[in-house]
């Protein structure tokens with residue numbers, strides 16, 4: 036057991052380790068890479084003031100040479116990402132299941148580095164693409180690094196690693212014209228999806244609100260694969276990992292996502308950075324679903340199939356610890372870009388299952404880091420270094436940063452005293468789980484993976500009415516962008532396997548009919564030699580009517596911490612109204628911003644100057660969670676003179692956000708297109724701040740959705 040003092044020390048150990056690599060140039064002279072002080076970094080060395088540049092100019096050559104090599108290949112998938120440092124702590128030991136120190140020692144604070152990402156887009160693409168989000172966490176444990184490299188959805192598109200290049204090639208920009216960027220709504224993606232029925236489950240998650248999160252801090256995370264936990268006695272249990280955000284799971288609407296992409300394509304990155312910077316540290320609880328080995332074949336689905344989830348109603352999630360992110364990186368490239376996550380970074384007490392997707396990942400990540408980071412010594416980059424010491428007989432290669440001492444680089448040896456020596460399991464040595472195997476070597480897919488429709492249907496059945504409407508809209512948008520009729524037809528047929536009314540509504544939006552049946556060109560994910568009949572998607576089963584935990588309607592509500600509130604003000608705004616509201620909102624840790632007709636300063640009714648956070652010209656309604664307009668005759672007149680304020684409020688109303696106005700600000704609402712809002716629970720006129728706070732805490736007023744869809748913005 037680590038005592039409390041040691042635990043605090045451990046949590047800052049990674050920070051200390053990174054600090055030894057940090058470079059602070061304050062009060063330092065500019066030098067070359069060799070440490071030579073430089074007297075001019077503005078002019079190259081020339082043969083006379085108007086003459087040619089001289090080859091001998093090593094200052095010019097060094098500067099340009101470094102510049103030429105600044106970029107490394109971006110990640111093939113998950114190129115766009117943002118990350119932060121923090122720690123993990125365990126609430127209670129689960130030693131009956133795992134011997135891992137991180138799961139048994141409650142006195143530890145384990146440093147972590149978490150990176151969130153989109154999948155399809157390039158490094159500079161928008162944060163708000165409809166996409167799966169990566170959720171990768173590196174734990175710097177006392178036994179070495181453990182990486183849990185997951186996503187924000189509990190299932191994956193495909194079942195076998197062999198299909199990954201096909202999936203990614205289909206969703207990425209099309210190879211002839213490199214269009215579209217960070218978007219799944221195009222022919223090649225739907226050509227593939229419609230032929231590969233196993234994709235249907237992850238696909239409907241991507242079409243749901245999960246595909247467009249409000250914040251990276253408001254997403255769940257999942258390890259997806261079934262892993263193993265191994266206890267001291269060597270007994271194995273299957274496990275699924277879950278991250279549950281303290282702020283609940285919340286999303287934006289598609290209309291907002293599209294507009295945010297234009298107004299601030301760094302929306303998620305900025306949100307994460309600012310929350311941490313302001314001391315509002317994002318937090319997730321870690322949960323485990325534990326399944327005894329004996330129960331491996333008890334379910335209607337295969338635990339090794341990554342396109343299936345285990346409903347929480349069938350196996351509850353046991354919360355065992357929490358992760359807090361409390362420090363932004365010092366340098367994006369050195370940390371967020373160079374971090375290398377590897378699903379094969381394991382510690383004793385955790386092990387792999389035979390999930391064929393996971394097995395393929397164990398090869399891919401190390402391989403990809405090599406081409407991305409350029410050297411197999413990437414583990415020596417500060418962000419990737421474990422906290423424990425590393426000793427082995429591996430040597431040399433590009434960018435070796437260590438200076439290994441001694442004559443021996445082989446094992447066994449006597450000349451090096453037999454070191455570095457081997458550790459037994461009792462001494463913390465990693466021992467693979469001894470799984471019994473008696474099988475034929477065979478290139479196939481298990482028939483137990485063939486059920487492709489039951490779980491997408493369970494997901495859809497479990498959604499609230501507003502979530503279902505968003506799914507209908509998303510399918511209609513995405514398929515509406517597909518050019519080829521036969522692809523749309525196949526998709527409509529597939530969607531009809533999820534739910535008849537869903538496919539009818541999508542078909543209506545597309546101006547098409549749902550085909551009654553289609554020829555066999557589905558589920559082409561089988562080899563030429565395989566029995567195609569045997570590999571067709573199986574019958575839809577209903578083993579659970581609904582799984583309420585899958586709906587965002589049942590997430591955590593109430594907190595307004597870090598929510599962005601736009602206060603629309605002009606000169607003369609009522610300071611009494613504003614002061615009271617601001618105090619109430621800030622006491623709940625919301626972020627209050629003044630949006631005015633101009634930049635600079637704005638004057639309140641008490642003749643005090645207030646700094647404007649954004650002029651109406653530079654900001655958009657979609658960047659805020661709620662709107663407040665204090666009274667003040669002159670202020671309201673000033674707002675009414677700029678039509679963009681009207682659009683601002685109309686848009687917030689359309690997106691079902693809370694709006695509060697005081698005194699003569701109601702005059703402003705009357706000019707907007709809200710219709711009769713007297714019974715709208717989230718349009719508050721002259722109400723207590725408490726009511727406004729409650730409305731923001733509900734995230735959105737979805738009861739307004741139908742009416743809001745008619746607002747012409």
Ligand code: HDE
Nearest residue numbers: 110113150169170185186191196199259395396399400403
């Ligand atoms: Fe990945 N994946 N993946 N993936 N993945 C990569 O590795 C790959 C899969 C995930 O923030 C790459 O370092 C294969 C599932 C995340 O740096 C690459 C297969 C899940 C990240 C790769 C999968 C993920 C990656 C590209 C099918 C959720 C970003 C850059 C067998 C459980 C990590 C890199 C970060 C990144 C391969 C499937 C999550 C190419 C072959 C399933 C969060 O190696």
